[in-house]
Amino acid sequence: MTAPAPARPLPTGKHLSAPPPSAVGLPGEASPGVTASTSPSPRSLRRVRVRVRVRRVLCLVPLVLVAVVAVRHRSVLAEGFGQVRTASWPWLLVAGAATCLTWVAAAFTRQGAVLRPLPKRRLLATQFAAGAANHLLPTGLGASAVNLRFLTVCGVPLARSSAALALYLLAECVGRLGLLAALLIAFPDALRLRPVLPDGSALPLLLGGAVLVTAAGAALFLVRRLRAGVARFLREALGEARSVHRRPARALALWGGALAFPALQAAGLVAVGRALELPVPAPHAALAYLAATTAVALVPTPGGIGSVEAALVVALVAAGGPAAVATAVVLAYRMITVWLPLVPGALTLGALVRLRVI
Numbered sequence: 001m002t003a004p005a006p007a008r009p010l011p012t013g014k015h016l017s018a019p020p021p022s023a024v025g026l027p028g029e030a031s032p033g034v035t036a037s038t039s040p041s042p043r044s045l046r047r048v049r050v051r052v053r054v055r056r057v058l059c060l061v062p063l064v065l066v067a068v069v070a071v072r073h074r075s076v077l078a079e080g081f082g083q084v085r086t087a088s089w090p091w092l093l094v095a096g097a098a099t100c101l102t103w104v105a106a107a108f109t110r111q112g113a114v115l116r117p118l119p120k121r122r123l124l125a126t127q128f129a130a131g132a133a134n135h136l137l138p139t140g141l142g143a144s145a146v147n148l149r150f151l152t153v154c155g156v157p158l159a160r161s162s163a164a165l166a167l168y169l170l171a172e173c174v175g176r177l178g179l180l181a182a183l184l185i186a187f188p189d190a191l192r193l194r195p196v197l198p199d200g201s202a203l204p205l206l207l208g209g210a211v212l213v214t215a216a217g218a219a220l221f222l223v224r225r226l227r228a229g230v231a232r233f234l235r236e237a238l239g240e241a242r243s244v245h246r247r248p249a250r251a252l253a254l255w256g257g258a259l260a261f262p263a264l265q266a267a268g269l270v271a272v273g274r275a276l277e278l279p280v281p282a283p284h285a286a287l288a289y290l291a292a293t294t295a296v297a298l299v300p301t302p303g304g305i306g307s308v309e310a311a312l313v314v315a316l317v318a319a320g321g322p323a324a325v326a327t328a329v330v331l332a333y334r335m336i337t338v339w340l341p342l343v344p345g346a347l348t349l350g351a352l353v354r355l356r357v358i
Helices: 042-072 074-085 089-112 120-136 141-153 158-186 202-222 224-245 248-275 282-296 307-318 323-354
Strands: none
Touching (some): 089 158, 089 323, 120 141, 120 323, 158 224, 158 248, 158 282, 202 224, 248 323, 282 307, 307 323
């Protein structure tokens, strides 16, 4: 038998190296260099599908509401179209142009209430859609909801979005009341309300306003949570207002748009009055419009439909216009400013919802 060969010694300076790690890890552990594939769970897929379906339904809601409102006011629509056919078309085009410019003025005011620059085209489209929403929901709620959603999608925090919304409403109210006061001072005898209002109606109106103010003050005084929430909101709103007014461009857009918006609306009514030969001077018709819309602002009807028509007819008659002509002017004016833009505005609203702009 031959003896086994002796083992050769290892060279000096060389050591045995550990074997390379296996590409396959232990059971239950992630192997290095191997990327785990994650697939969405059935629950998340169901959530996505539900969201898509809800968004599609929301896109159709404005059109359904338009159809409902149109059916309810079909007699007004028929009468309004009849009045438009007999009017002077150049003045009606002026009224349509003034209506289109109101959306531009609203866009300027919205931008002026926010420090963050907003996308201009989307902002203008949102104002057009907000006008349709405002005519489908109680006064002010539709446009406020659309613009609040738009601001939050643009990255403005909810607290600042709410403060900007309050600043816009305040500026619009101040602009409308300022124009009304200026016209009342310049033309103090323009409105003669005594022949058109029943006797003794002023006192109940004043008492009703006093009761509302007293109830609001009592609620703020008695409900601590409401008082704290209002105080917190006012602090945020005042801080936002100070920040906006430190920038002259924002302040100019805010107050310029707030004055231009009611002025353009009144100009539209004056143009329709010219188209139908309403025997009322232009400043008096503008004053009648501002007085009527200010009085109707407290009536929670969708877009003021019904209440605005009645108030405008009363105001134009108080300004010296015949009742029949005043009614025709109001119907034609509401046809141009409300009914004609309603379907395109509803389609725009649905498109903005589908594109996740709002």
